[in-house]
Amino acid sequence: MSYFLDKRRQKLGRILDRRRLKNKDFTLFSNDCWGAEVYKHLGLPFNTPFIGLMLSAPCYLKLLSKPQYYLAQPLAFQAQSLYQNINELQERWAHRFPIALLGGDVEIQFLHYHSEEEARAKWTRRVQRINWDNIFIKFDGSKDYATPELVKTFDALPMPRLTLLSEPQADISSAVVVPRYTIDGMQQFERVLPHFDLVGWLNGGSIYATTGVQVYNKLLFPVIG
Template sequence: MKMFRKLYVLISRKFRKQFNEHFRAKDIEILKDKEFLIISNNCWGGSVYQWYKRPYNTPFVGLFIYSSCYLKMLRNFEYYMGQTLTFISESKYPSTGKSYPIGLLKDIEIHFEHYKNEDEAREKWERRTKRMLEVNNIDNFFLKICDRELISKSDLIEFHKLPFKNKISFSINDYDELKKCNHIKILECDKKRACVPNGKKLYELTYLYYDLNKWLVN
């Protein structure tokens, strides 16, 4: 079963890449001028914007947030997004072995993994946060989480209880508690971490499991 699945994924991804512009044009046409704003715990969201050729109207691009910080921020989202971004030299979480700016919104850590320095991270965070605040319809907010960044089963369950309309989660596991939720089991696995692949790779797999156009048009 796993061998056939891997073969299917390999062929599908190769086919998709060969006809990228065709599929992209089709998807862009489906969305038309539908406004959406993605809040993601890692780079998955940035890949969505790139695919649809949309400007980033969210600061949650090129970064990741660990589980406890991500959920705490979402529980009091308006408050935390109104805080001034500062920076720290050391994280309270285990080291990734990589060097990048670590931002702080009060007690929420933002790991700017794909930014060169604090000045770049601050400038883009503030500019994109301003764009986000201009999207005043909360129904246009789309929240995503996956089982990377120390996120557990209980975190996924809590995420789906948050008072946001549009939520999606990805995991290498099915959970009975999430059967009625927008939870997607991914067969491909980051074996070192026992979780789904990184944000960019996860996005490349998403279309094999889920109709993202339907979700965003909703």
């Protein structure tokens, strides 16, 4: 019974969040599937190419150092990954997923695509939707070769940013520690949603929830499962 009540509370929370959101034409860069969940939660089109894919931390930070340069480069598909763990993942994944380089040294793993043609078509279309005047960036700093140094580099970037961590790291202004941390980006979205102010952040405010928003989140966004 509580499962169905929790799902109803989440549905109500999504409706209210969509009404609270004023900034509807933003682009979110994310190193995994977490970003897609933001757009779904808010009922918005994917105005970002970072959907259904992942980047290992070193490549993601390299892309963020020159985003307009890298996102203007064509995808160059590769048979093998630069990362051994990705090659191992490829062998046990439900299907072989495309892997591509941007600018010769930033690798993207298109986990949820079944062909190079599909990956290229959707990536190219969504790159054209980027609103370069309204960029938000999110980084999971506790997986995929992330290091404390890369977290610090991300935290110093000039765009509005959010860092998700499995445990605290000192002097990171954009950090949110995720209870019941998971490496799954979709599950991670549900687990962190009660613990920061997503809509307030996208509306130009802080990631940190006020007392009122904390109560709102606790009531409307219970973590299921």
